[in-house]
Amino acid sequence: MTSPIRVLLVDDQELIRVGFRMVLEAEPDIAVVGEASDGRQAVARAAALEPDVVLMDIRMPGLDGIAATETIVRERPLTRVLVLTTFDLDEYAFGAIRAGASGFLLKDAQRHEMISALRAVHRGDAVLAPRVTRMLLEHVAPRLGASSAGPDSADAARVADLTDREHDVFLAIGRGLTNAEIARTLYVGESTVKTHVGRVLAKLEARDRIHAVILAHRLGLVPDDPAGGSRAQA
Template identity: 75%
Template sequence: MSEPVRILLVDDQELIRVGFRLVLESEPDLVVVGEAGDGESAVAEARLLRPDVVLMDVRMPRLDGIRATERILAELPQTRVLVLTTFDLDEYAFGALDAGASGFLLKDAQRAELVGAVRAVHRGDAVLAPRVTRRVIERLGPASAPPTGPDPDVVLTERERDVFDGIARGLTNAEIARELFLGESTVKTHVGRVLAKLEARDRIHAVILAHQWAQAARPGENG
């Protein structure tokens, strides 16, 4: 059996940390190794515990989640940060994505969403709450902006374009694998090739590029 995913909970509200701990530790493959109530403590705990995943609040005393995310990822690039926010228009959450977080989740997410998100970012997927994907695209790279980098229709194989379409729709590797009748490891390989060929920083950047290229293919809708 593989080692459980080691999680650090960061939130300035103790009751929220308690609730998340109860949900996460009911899963056999997840374990909470530590907690922090502010950004400074989060950085210190991450440095000490080296967690696989950090669930990071954004609005906290001493040091906010954006700065904490930057510092943790600078020291621990293998650690994944999943940002937690109360509001889907929270500019702080967008800032955390800029800082290198693997995505964000709303605090009112259902139990299965929370557990699934932790597992997804640990596998290397990006996680965006579906109802905020459009806002993320608008914040980080408007769909109306000219697309940058290589044209997907030129540089990607047919199968890679299928995978790229799945990424654009916010699907995880497992969901893409089921849809295309492929093994998850095969999808992971395709994802790596897609990101490299499109010169995308990460999956979130790939989502932005997909929407930009789609908009470029429909120029009449911009005017």
């Protein structure tokens, strides 16, 4: 039997933690192993409990979610952090992505969206819902090195170095597809997709899938309008 996904809940509001726990523990493949009400507790409990995924709030007293994310990702590279944020994706959440978070989960997300996001992050996918992708491009890209003049020649050169199959995988990542969805689209095995994704990120010198999404949009290879192709991870 497959071990359940071990989740640590981090939020300074107890009622939010209670609500998330009720939703997640109703799933047979998810186990909430602990809670924390601030960043310092999150770091300590992540070390003690060794969760697979941390559901991380950003604005908390004391140590905030950005600093906590950076520490957890550095000390436990196999633990994924999924950031809780508001609809407008405040600048604090952008900082968490730079710190190594694997994606965003909107606080008004539906039950199935939260569960899908946790499973996707646990599989190693980055989570970017369609409406998040657009705001990410508008607000995060400049902070991650994008220029108003568009991508530089080095970006284009690295993309040109991709093989045809790697280019297909890159475009699929840019559209927000998970590894499983890419496998179905390209008629290959999921393990093959994982290998291609690793090579794509290495060749593009992208830290993670989120940076690859930004680059694909900056290069104009996929539509900026979520309705035109970007989808939520599932």
